[in-house]
Amino acid sequence: MNNPNFDLLMWARGPGFDIALIIFAAGIVLRIVEIIVLGRKKDLAPAKGNGVAQGIKTIFSRSIPRKGLVHYAPITYIGGYIFHLGFFIAFFFFGAHIVFLDELLGFSQWWPEAISFQWPAFGRVIIESAVALAVLAMIALMYTRLTDPVRRALSTFDDYLVWVLSILPMVTGYIAVNKLFGDPVFMLALHILSVELLMIAFPFTKLMHAFTFVMARYYNGSIQGRKGAES
Amino acid sequence: MADKPMLPELMKAHGVSRRGFLKYCASLTSLMALSPAMMPRVAHALENAPRPSVIWLSFQECTGCTESITRSHAPTIEDLIFNAVSLDYHHTLQAASGHQAEAAREKAMKDNWGKYVLVVDGSIPIKNEGFSCIAGISNLQMLKDTAAGAAAIVSVGTCAAFGGIPHANPNPTGAVAVSEIIKDKPIINVPGCPPIPVVMTGVLAHFLTFGVPELDELGRPKAFYGETIHDRCYRRPFYDKGMFAEGFDDEGAREGWCLYKLGCKGPTTKSVCATLKWNNGTSFPIEAGHPCLGCTEPDFWDNGGFYKPLSVPAGDYRKLGLAAVGAGAVAGAAGAVLARAGKAKAAAAHENVDAHDLEKKS
Structure with missing residues (x-):
C-alpha cells in the first residue's frame, strides 16, 4: 500500500530534483561561460580613469536607489527591496533550507574538522514575517505593473511567468510549514515541486540576474570608470 | 482458552480495583476521541462484551509487534483486555505447536465463523507462496482461508498494514500488505514498527465496543493517526x-x-x-x-534515508549536478566560439560600399 502524497514527495526529492538540478546547473554555467568567452571588444583609447575601481564600486552602489527615484516610483523601489530581502531571509535562514544548502554545496564536507559548517537559523517569527511581507510586496508590484500603462506595455510573458514562479514557493512553503490546509506531506511536495519549476526556468528568464548582476554592474561601472566618469 | 474468566474476575484476580478499571475506561474513551459521555458505555461494553475469538496470524515479520504488546508491565489492564478476548491462535504465544496449533485455529474458525477478529502481523509474499509457510500452509493461503470467516481484520504493524520492511526495495519476496489481498472485509491498519501497545489495545477495545473506528485514507484509525x-x-x-x-x-x-x-x-x-x-x-x-x-x-x-533531513534531495544528485556543470561549460564555450567564428566570418565577408556602388546596384 502506498501513500500517494508521500510518493509525490519522494519523486520531488528524487528524480524531480535531479531533473531540475541538471537544467539549472547546466543552464546557468552555459550562460555565464558564454558571456565570458564571448568577451568584449578591446578599448584601444587611453584610459582616463580607473575602470576596475569604478567597476567594483558600481557592484555595490547600484543597490542604492538614485536620489529622487524612490519618490518617483515608491512601490517599485520599496516593494522590490522588501521582496528581495524577504526572499533572501527565507531562503538562506530557514533551518530546513540551511541543511539543504549544506547538503547540496557540501560545506560540511569541505570543512571536515567541523561537525557541520552551518550558519544559525532564524526563528519562525522572522522567517514567516519576511515571507508574508515578500508576498505582499510582490502583490503590490504586480498591481503597479498592471495598472501603470507604461509598465503594462513593457511587460512580457517572461515577467508574468517569473512572478508566478517566484511567489509560488513562498506561498506553498508558508502553507506547508503552518499546515494551513491540505495534507502536510502533499503541501511539502508542492513546495519542493514549485522550487524545481523555478530552478528549471531560472537560466532562461530574467531570473539569471541573480548570477549575472555582479558582472553586469562591474561592466557598466568599468566602462564609465575608464572614461573618467562616476558611475 | 474458551473457558477463560470474564474481565471483572480477571481484574479481581490481578488486584485491579473497579476505580482503576473506570480510570482506564476514561482514558481509553479520550484516546479513541469519543465524547466523555461515552465512558460508561465503554466500561459496560468491556465488562459484558462476549469475548470474541481472536486469531492472530504472524507472517513475514520479526515478532516485534507481539513483543511490543506483551512487553507492557504486567499486570496492566491492556494485558487483561488481551486476556479477556479469546486468543485462540497465536503461534508465538500459544503452547501448542504443529498440527495441534492448526487444529486450534480451524476449530476456532469453525466455532466462530463470521464473528472472529483476525489480527495479522507481517507481510505476505506473493512472488512465490512458498517463501513463507506455517505448518506447510503458505501465508497467502492461510490469510485467504482465515479471512473468509472473519468479522474484521486488524493489520498490526507496518508490515501487515503497508508491506513494511519485507516490502522495502528491492522486495525480493514480493511482499504485500493484507489490504492488497483481502478486499471484502473491513480492515483496520495499525501501523508502527512496532505500534504502541495501547494503540493496539485501544483499537481492539474500540472494535469490541463500537465496531470499526473512523479511518483515514490509509485505513488508520483517525483517533491515533490524526496528527503528525x-x-x-x-x-x-x-x-x-x-x-x-x-x-x-x-x-x-x-x-x-x-x-x-x-x-x-x-x-x-x-x-x-x-x-x-x-x-x-x-x-x-x-x-x-x-x-x-x-x-x-x-x-x-x-523514504530517502533515516538520517537525511526531509528538505534534502533523496537521490544521488551530486554526480549528475557536476556532469551538468561540465556539460554547461562546454556548451557555453562552444556557443561563444561559434558566435565569434560567425563574427569573424562576417568581418571577412565585409565589402566596402560607397554611394556609386549603391547607385549601380539599384
Whole structure:
C-alpha cells in the first residue's frame, strides 16, 4: 500500500530534483561561460580613469536607489527591496533550507574538522514575517505593473511567468510549514515541486540576474570608470 | 482458552480495583476521541462484551509487534483486555505447536465463523507462496482461508498494514500488505514498527465496543493517526526558534533541541508517539534523542534515508549536478566560439560600399 502524497514527495526529492538540478546547473554555467568567452571588444583609447575601481564600486552602489527615484516610483523601489530581502531571509535562514544548502554545496564536507559548517537559523517569527511581507510586496508590484500603462506595455510573458514562479514557493512553503490546509506531506511536495519549476526556468528568464548582476554592474561601472566618469 | 474468566474476575484476580478499571475506561474513551459521555458505555461494553475469538496470524515479520504488546508491565489492564478476548491462535504465544496449533485455529474458525477478529502481523509474499509457510500452509493461503470467516481484520504493524520492511526495495519476496489481498472485509491498519501497545489495545477495545473506528485514507484509525508527531512534539518550540541539533553529540543534542537536521521525519509522520509515549508513558524516540524514522508511514524504509533531513534531495544528485556543470561549460564555450567564428566570418565577408556602388546596384 502506498501513500500517494508521500510518493509525490519522494519523486520531488528524487528524480524531480535531479531533473531540475541538471537544467539549472547546466543552464546557468552555459550562460555565464558564454558571456565570458564571448568577451568584449578591446578599448584601444587611453584610459582616463580607473575602470576596475569604478567597476567594483558600481557592484555595490547600484543597490542604492538614485536620489529622487524612490519618490518617483515608491512601490517599485520599496516593494522590490522588501521582496528581495524577504526572499533572501527565507531562503538562506530557514533551518530546513540551511541543511539543504549544506547538503547540496557540501560545506560540511569541505570543512571536515567541523561537525557541520552551518550558519544559525532564524526563528519562525522572522522567517514567516519576511515571507508574508515578500508576498505582499510582490502583490503590490504586480498591481503597479498592471495598472501603470507604461509598465503594462513593457511587460512580457517572461515577467508574468517569473512572478508566478517566484511567489509560488513562498506561498506553498508558508502553507506547508503552518499546515494551513491540505495534507502536510502533499503541501511539502508542492513546495519542493514549485522550487524545481523555478530552478528549471531560472537560466532562461530574467531570473539569471541573480548570477549575472555582479558582472553586469562591474561592466557598466568599468566602462564609465575608464572614461573618467562616476558611475 | 474458551473457558477463560470474564474481565471483572480477571481484574479481581490481578488486584485491579473497579476505580482503576473506570480510570482506564476514561482514558481509553479520550484516546479513541469519543465524547466523555461515552465512558460508561465503554466500561459496560468491556465488562459484558462476549469475548470474541481472536486469531492472530504472524507472517513475514520479526515478532516485534507481539513483543511490543506483551512487553507492557504486567499486570496492566491492556494485558487483561488481551486476556479477556479469546486468543485462540497465536503461534508465538500459544503452547501448542504443529498440527495441534492448526487444529486450534480451524476449530476456532469453525466455532466462530463470521464473528472472529483476525489480527495479522507481517507481510505476505506473493512472488512465490512458498517463501513463507506455517505448518506447510503458505501465508497467502492461510490469510485467504482465515479471512473468509472473519468479522474484521486488524493489520498490526507496518508490515501487515503497508508491506513494511519485507516490502522495502528491492522486495525480493514480493511482499504485500493484507489490504492488497483481502478486499471484502473491513480492515483496520495499525501501523508502527512496532505500534504502541495501547494503540493496539485501544483499537481492539474500540472494535469490541463500537465496531470499526473512523479511518483515514490509509485505513488508520483517525483517533491515533490524526496528527503528525511534529505538531505534538515537545521539541517543537526549538524548531520554531530555529534551534537545531546538528550532530548526536553537539551542544544542541545535549540541550534537547530539534532533531530536524538529523533526519527527523516527525513533520510527515502521523502517530501518537509524542503524546501517549512508550514504555508506560516513559518517553518516545525523539525524547530519547533519536530522530523519528516515520515508521507509521508506508515505505518508511525507502523514504530517502533515516538520517537525511526531509528538505534534502533523496537521490544521488551530486554526480549528475557536476556532469551538468561540465556539460554547461562546454556548451557555453562552444556557443561563444561559434558566435565569434560567425563574427569573424562576417568581418571577412565585409565589402566596402560607397554611394556609386549603391547607385549601380539599384
